[in-house]
Amino acid sequence: MTSEPIPFLDLRTPHRELEAELLQVVQQAFRTAGFIGGPMLQAFEGAFAAFCSTRYCVGVSSGTDALRFALLAAGIGNGDSVITVPNTFIATTEAITQAGALPEFVDIDEHTYNMDVAKLREYLETMCWLDSTTGSVISHRTGKRVAAIIPVHLYGQMADMDPILALAERYNLLVIEDACQAHGAEYFSKRQNRWYTAGSMGRAAAFSFYPGKNLGACGEAGAVTTNDEELARIMRMLRDHGQAKKYYHEIEGYNGRLDAIQAGILRIKLEHLARWNEKRRECAQRYQEMLGSAEGIVLPYEASSVKAVYHLYVVRVQNRDDLQRHLTAAGIGTSIHYPIPLHLQSAYRALGYEKADFPVTERVAAEILSLPMFPGLTPAQQSRVVEQLLEFVASTSAQVA
């Protein structure tokens, strides 16, 4: 008996379901020739700001631009260091470098795979010194002012924002959330005694709408959310060649706008995001129930202060590469996010980091595997994934015994 392959991600079904509505967006753009800016962009920006409970949303052409524009608008650049984690997509550090600053890393937490707040504190306390004339914190490592922290809400989880924000206040640092994988994730702040949506806690937050994201465009797209009016004003100029009025360039900017067609598509898809996220949570719950007692597999950890949206469902196993081969042979799609930590990437050799600098990230990178996860994943498909996983784990432990 042959079984249908199980994709890592099914992007076709949601587009088939929404095809008629999405085509109307394209038709509307053709009929009005409104390809750049205009009502479709404004409608999406308003709707996404409301979804994130922020005052402003600035649509841009990618999540990378969103991060870069947020840093630049906040005045971060040459002479600055920005702290982030080595377990993230390279866009986080590309944005830092391309803004003119230097990335510095702190390790991740063993359970959440997001920024380890104890390591962040230790870094600020022991690897930096306070310049009392300026009030700035200076990194021993780079000799530069530590200007900002970018916590990454990886896999649709949330970084532990309360202590991160407290440390940022204490050391006068800006916080820009990388929420590119966390549309709609929530965090309960004990400091404020309320839930917050990802993207509403930092000075600004970056979102990617790359097609495979929980909210994905039909091409490249991104956005920044913020409650800071001035920051929003500067980011609107940065995305549009530094102009607020056509051909009056207050600053030098970029070509980083969000297309009207993508904005129109995103506004329609946004209406379904909460339901899709709920389905992802149900799938995660099912994996948890099916795999809960299995030995040799570490399942995702969801802190009680977090409602994760499972952009990715990441498990950890020994012999990860063998498991991936086993699942591929069984027709099951998987992926690795990410196989090589950023501090060990060739692109960052000049930063001077070495192997064993971030032991948790390095250990995790060798063991993580992202299983199929998308809103339409069926219980039957999950059963097959789990069956193959358990078969592999049983055969490897039999070999060991």
Ligand SMILES: Cc1ncc(COP(=O)(O)O)c(C=O)c1O
């Ligand atoms: C954590 C993270 N940051 C930044 C980005 C960059 O987004 P984009 O690909 O839209 O530029 C991504 C997208 O993959 C991401 O996953």
